Amino acid sequence: RNFYFINIMHIICKYSLVEHLKYTTCANLIQLCTLLYQKNDSTFKNRTAAMDLSQKVRVLCWVMTQPQHLKSRTQHIRATWGRRCNIVLYMSSEASDFPTVGLNVSEGRNQLYWKTIRAFQHIHMHHLDDADWFLKADDDTFVVLENLRYGLSKHNTEEPLYFGRRFKPFVAQGYMSGGAGYILSKEALRRFVKGFADGLCSHNTNIEDIGLGKCMETMKVQLGDSRDVLGRQTFHPYPPHYYLPRQLPRPRPWYLLYEHYHPVEGPGCCSDLAISFHYIDAVQMHTLEYYTYHLHPYGYKYRFNPDERSDNRNNN
Amino acid sequence: MSLSVSKLNSNILIAENRRAAPEFSQKVRVLCWVMTQPKHLKSRTQHIRATWGKRCNIVLYMSSEVSDFPTVGLNVSEGRSQLYWKTIRAFQHIHTHHLDDADWFLKADDDTFVVLENLRYGLSKHNAEEPQYFGRRFTPFIAQGYMSGGAGYVLSKEALRRFVKGFADGLCTHNTETEDVGLGKCMETMKVQMGDSRDVLGRQTFHPYPPDYYLPRQTPRPRPWYLIYEHYQPVEGPGCCSDLAISFHYIDAVQMHTLEYYTYHLRPYGYKYRFNPNVKIQVRQEKRWLIQTLGVIHLKRKELLYV
Numbered sequence: 001r002n003f004y005f006i007n008i009m010h011i012i013c014k015y016s017l018v019e020h021l022k023y024t025t026c027a028n029l030i031q032l033c034t035l036l037y038q039k040n041d042s043t044f045k046n047r048t049a050a051m052d053l054s055q056k057v058r059v060l061c062w063v064m065t066q067p068q069h070l071k072s073r074t075q076h077i078r079a080t081w082g083r084r085c086n087i088v089l090y091m092s093s094e095a096s097d098f099p100t101v102g103l104n105v106s107e108g109r110n111q112l113y114w115k116t117i118r119a120f121q122h123i124h125m126h127h128l129d130d131a132d133w134f135l136k137a138d139d140d141t142f143v144v145l146e147n148l149r150y151g152l153s154k155h156n157t158e159e160p161l162y163f164g165r166r167f168k169p170f171v172a173q174g175y176m177s178g179g180a181g182y183i184l185s186k187e188a189l190r191r192f193v194k195g196f197a198d199g200l201c202s203h204n205t206n207i208e209d210i211g212l213g214k215c216m217e218t219m220k221v222q223l224g225d226s227r228d229v230l231g232r233q234t235f236h237p238y239p240p241h242y243y244l245p246r247q248l249p250r251p252r253p254w255y256l257l258y259e260h261y262h263p264v265e266g267p268g269c270c271s272d273l274a275i276s277f278h279y280i281d282a283v284q285m286h287t288l289e290y291y292t293y294h295l296h297p298y299g300y301k302y303r304f305n306p307d308e309r310s311d312n313r314n315n316n
Numbered sequence: 317m318s319l320s321v322s323k324l325n326s327n328i329l330i331a332e333n334r335r336a337a338p339e340f341s342q343k344v345r346v347l348c349w350v351m352t353q354p355k356h357l358k359s360r361t362q363h364i365r366a367t368w369g370k371r372c373n374i375v376l377y378m379s380s381e382v383s384d385f386p387t388v389g390l391n392v393s394e395g396r397s398q399l400y401w402k403t404i405r406a407f408q409h410i411h412t413h414h415l416d417d418a419d420w421f422l423k424a425d426d427d428t429f430v431v432l433e434n435l436r437y438g439l440s441k442h443n444a445e446e447p448q449y450f451g452r453r454f455t456p457f458i459a460q461g462y463m464s465g466g467a468g469y470v471l472s473k474e475a476l477r478r479f480v481k482g483f484a485d486g487l488c489t490h491n492t493e494t495e496d497v498g499l500g501k502c503m504e505t506m507k508v509q510m511g512d513s514r515d516v517l518g519r520q521t522f523h524p525y526p527p528d529y530y531l532p533r534q535t536p537r538p539r540p541w542y543l544i545y546e547h548y549q550p551v552e553g554p555g556c557c558s559d560l561a562i563s564f565h566y567i568d569a570v571q572m573h574t575l576e577y578y579t580y581h582l583r584p585y586g587y588k589y590r591f592n593p594n595v596k597i598q599v600r601q602e603k604r605w606l607i608q609t610l611g612v613i614h615l616k617r618k619e620l621l622y623v
Contacts, residue, residue: 052586053585053586144582144584145584146584146585146586146587147584147585149585150585150586240574240577240578240582241570241571241574244570244573244574244577245569245570245573267577270577270581270582272581272582272583273583273584273585274582282532283528283531283532284528286531286532287527287528287531290527290531290554290557291527291578291579291582292578292582292583292584293584293587293589294557294559294589294591295431295527295557295559295561295578295579296559296560296579296583296589297431297432297433297434297560297579297580298433298434298436298437298560298593299339299340299433299437300433300580302580302581302583304581306585
């Protein structure tokens with residue numbers, strides 16, 4: 001079957017008059033088919049090894065987006081990390097064939113918390129049993145699902161927990177940065193929805209991450225520690241180049257002042273098994289995809305092995 | 317803080333890794349020389365020293381002045397017009413002092429990021445005693461083409477001997493200021509062949525620009541110069557760049573460190589990389605197609621093995 005497909009693809013590509021088609025779709029499809037030729041067992045072993053966690057730790061991702069962003073931003077999520085979620089929902093004010101889920105809200109920065117509330121209510125109503133954990137991401141967040149599943153695998157989704165990049169201000173127990181993405185356990189989702197049903201939580205702010213953080217505190221949902229065994233952060237509210245370079249002493253920017261844990265700049269800022277980066281534009285979605293899932297040094301054994309270091313937690 | 321404990325563990329881990337990973341680093345010895353200048357040591361070159369420079373078997377930072385950086389002082393002045401003189405003097409210096417210390421000789425700019433493991437892997441299939449050189453092949457100016465300077469290029473030991481001999485015998489001269497074109501002309505004169513550095517799927521490994529110039533699919537537009545110069549069919553979008561990429565150019569200081577992070581640190585837990593260059597592909601059919609990017613060669617009734 002693959003061989004015939006290759007023949008057809010070759011004919012289409014050879015005789016295609018559209019240069020763009022040649023250099024893009026054809027290269028991809030031919031490369032894909034070539035990879036399919038590699039009929040050695042390890043290909044199937046690859047799928048089994050990676051699938052383990054994806055069936056044990058089911059993640060439903062919902063992406064906060066809007067009709068004007070579908071083409072400029074959201075399609076790049078769909079093309080890269082979106083497909084790695086067990087379920088992915090693109091939440092917008094309007095339903096569409098993208099496909100997006102239409103929430104009963106308008107667009108705009110002041111509607112973000114309404115969107116969040118309606119999104120979680122929708123998920124609670126339609127998908128509560130389809131997943132174990134529920135991730136919220138922006139349409140300019142890049143997420144590495146494998147690392148998220150690995151991080152969550154040690155936790156129990158029936159406990160009221162939520163994970164993300166922990167910030168100090170505004171809420172007594174703190175809250176998780178919205179842009180970096182945050183993830184609710186099943187119990188946390190139930191409590192969030194119940195909080196609104198019972199009137200214990202209300203729409204008391206436009207700032208969705210603070211609002212959700214306040215409701216979590218009210219409903220006694222705990223903030224988890226998402227750092228790796230060396231104390232390095234996994235969720236990031238900015239792209240890597242904001243944290244990785246060592247900086248000369250200067251007035252601390254807001255995103256470091258808000259940090260709950262001691263902020264680290266330079267190497268040590270960011271885990272090898274990072275989970276998310278924010279403010280990622282369309283081009284960088286694809287380059288991050290390339291860097292994470294493709295570019296690697298041949299024969300290199302990664303130095304960081306989290307499974308060997310569970311006793312050496314760095315308590316900052 | 318458990319800093320001392322984790323340091324101890326990390327030393328143990330590094331020792332294990334060194335036993336595990338040095339397949340190629342002793343078999344395929346690479347001497348890297350970085351074209352730099354005194355003004356760039358702090359803004360650019362120190363970041364190479366902190367990242368990929370240490371992965372070369374030997375790394376030499378070539379400048380107009382010797383210093384404690386350490387840099388090698390070549391007998392040249394600075395400036396764009398001096399680049400080919402620098403290249404000539406650098407290779408002569410290496411030939412005089414280091415010919416037996418390495419098998420392959422890489423030239424890189426001080427804004428080039430190189431993945432040494434992938435370079436060694438690519439070179440492992442070739443013989444350093446043959447006159448060949450590898451890099452990103454461009455077509456213009458030279459009949460057989462030349463390798464882009466910014467993307468970096470690698471000379472075999474025999475190619476280095478011939479380059480130096482060419483100047484000693486007067487067959488090669490300083491006939492241009494554009495160092496990559498000049499070196500390419502000398503290579504042609506001295507009958508050094510241009511190697512093909514693409515991977516088994518035909519994807520490029522040396523890149524004269526950062527990844528974001530090639531990875532996104534582009535809407536149709538007038539082709540930029542760096543695609544017009546290409547010897548092989550240029551590919552944009554996925555398929556442009558090998559998983560085992562060797563170099564990227566125009567990398568500033570911050571991006572040196574982020575590329576180091578992306579290449580040697582960030583990875584998905586439990587993920588097995590899909591691309592395996594060592595896999596044998598056996599295709600049995602009446603018509604067989606060898607696929608290299610979009611070039612398709614028709615082979616009739618043959619077993620096709622990629623090793």
